[in-house]
Amino acid sequence: MIALLRSEWLKLRTTAIPWVLAGIALVINGLLILVYFLNPGADRGGPGQANPNVGFGPPNPNVPHTIQQLRNLIGTGIEGYLFALLLGVLIITVEFRHKTVTTSFLVTPRRSTFVIAKLVTAALAGALLAVVMLAATVIGGGIALSAKGGSFTALVHQGPAVAPGMILVFVLFALLGVGVGSLITNQVAALIVCLGWFLILQNIVEGIWNGTAKWLPSGAAAAAANVTAGRDSSFGLLHWWQGSLLILAYGLVFAVVGSVVLARRDIT
C-alpha cells in the first residue's frame, strides 16, 4: 500500500490538477482577505462579539482584534473545501478521462485497493491544501493586519484554534470527492453533479425542507469546522464530531458503492 501511495502521489504531482486548483483557491482566498480589509467593520465579530474584551490588538473598531474576529480571518479559506472536493473528484476521474486506469488496473488488479489508495491520496492532498491556505491566510492577513495597526502575533495565536477544523473539513471533502468520482467516473459528469449540488440544488433542498440544512454536506462542514460565520445560527448545527462523521459517511457510502460498481465495470 505504501508503494501504491507513493505512486499515486507521483501521479498527482506530475499533472496540472493540484497546482491549478490550489492556485485558484489561493487567489480567491487572497481576494477575500483583500475585501475583508477594504471593508472595515464588516466582521462584527460573530458569536465572539458578546465577549469583545479579550482582544489583543489596539482598540480600533475597524481592525479585527477580538478572538472571534481573528479566528474568522484565519478561517477565510474555509469555503475552499469545495476545492478539496473537486481535487478528490479529479484525482480519480482523471484516470478514466485519459484511460490511464488501464495501466493502473494492470499494476493493481484489485479495484477496491485502487479506490482506497485514491482515498488516502486525496485525504493527504486535501490536508496539504488546507495547510497551504491557512499559511497563506495567516501570512497575507497578518501583514495586512499589521499594516492597519493590528497584532500579527495575536492572529498567529488563534491559528491552532482554527487549523484542526479546517484541515478536518478539507480532508473529509477530498474523501467525499473520491467517493463521488469512483461512482461517477465520467469527469465532466462528476464535476457537474458536485458543482450542481453545492451551488444550486443544496439551496433548493434547504429552502423546501426546513431543518435539513444541518444534515446536508455543507451544514455538516460548518459543524465540523465549528465555524458558523455566514450561516444563520438559528439553523442550529451538529456537534463537530457528528458533522465529521456525517461527511465521512457520505463519502464512504459513495466510495463503497463506487468500488462495488467499479469492480464489475469493464475497462474497454
Added chain:
Amino acid sequence: MPSAIEIHGLSKHFGPVRAVDDLTFEVPEGRVTGFLGPNGSGKTTTLRMLLGLVRASGGTATFGGKRYVELDHPVRHVGAVLEATSFHPSRRAEDHLKSVAIGAKLPLSRVGETLDLVGLTDVARRRVGKFSLGMRQRLQLATALLGDPEILILDEPANGLDPQGIQWLRTFIRYQASLGHAVLVSSHLLSEMEETVDDVVIVSQGKLVLQTTLADLATRAGTSTGMRIRTPEVPRLTTALDAVPVAWRQVAPDTLVIDGATPEWFGPFAAEHRIVLYELVHERGSLEEVFLALTQGFEAAAPGGLQDGQSAPFHMPGADQ
C-alpha cells in the same frame, strides 16, 4: 511444451452480441503466437478478459493456472500493451514509467533501462502529449517491459509504427521469444506478422477458426498453385493447351492463367511446342489470402472451430480466378 497462457471456454456477451464465444486455446512458452482475426472479431475483448480488465461471461483465462488478479506480482510476470492512448498528456514519459515502477515495487533503474530499450531516452523528460503515435506505442511497450515479464501480450502493436518501427518491433519480439518468453500478439493483418510469429490462433466473430503453426498455414497457402504466362503466341499456346487436360483462362490479350500447373510441367511443354515466352510466373496463394479465406469462409459457414489437422471450410484462392 509448457503453456504460459490457457484460455478455456472463454465467452463475453454484450447483450445479445457474442463478442467472444466459447474460445479455447493455449499459448506456449518460448514461442510467438499470432492472435489473428478481422477487426471486431473479439481479439481485444479476449486480451482484456485475460488481463482482468473485462469480466468474462463464462470460461477461464489464466497464466499457469492463475487468473491475472490472483498473480502475486502481476507486472513482473505479464507485460501488456493495449491501446496506445492511455497516458496523461501533461505527464512526462519518465514520470509515467516511475509511477508504474514505484506502484509495482520495481527498482527505479528499470525506468532508464526500458526507455533505452525502446529508444526513448532522448525524450524521457518530454510530456507525453507531445509524442507521436509511434512514440506512444514505444512508451507503452516500455511500460509493459518494466517488470521484465516472461509473458508479453501485445494488442495490435504495429498500429501507428512506421516501416522501420515495424521492423524494430519484429526484431524485438523475436528476441523476447529467444529468451524463452511467451509472446501473444494480436493483429488484423497476417502479412504484418508472418515474419514474426511461430504459431497462429485465428478467430472470427468471437470464435476460434484455426490454431496451428505458421509453417502449416504456409503449406496450405503453397498448395494453391497455378501458372501465369505472357507470350506473343497466345493462339498457338491455346491450341496446344486444348490438346491436354488442363483448365486455362485468358486474363489479358497476351496473358493466360493455367490452373494447377507447375513450372516443372509447363517448362518442357512450352519447349516441346517451341512457344516464345516473355514471362512465366508460378502463382501461389499468399498467407494473407489463406487468412482472408479462413476468416471470411468461416463467417459464411461452420459453427464451432477447427483444430489443427482438420480441413478448413474455404475455397483455395486461385482455384476459381
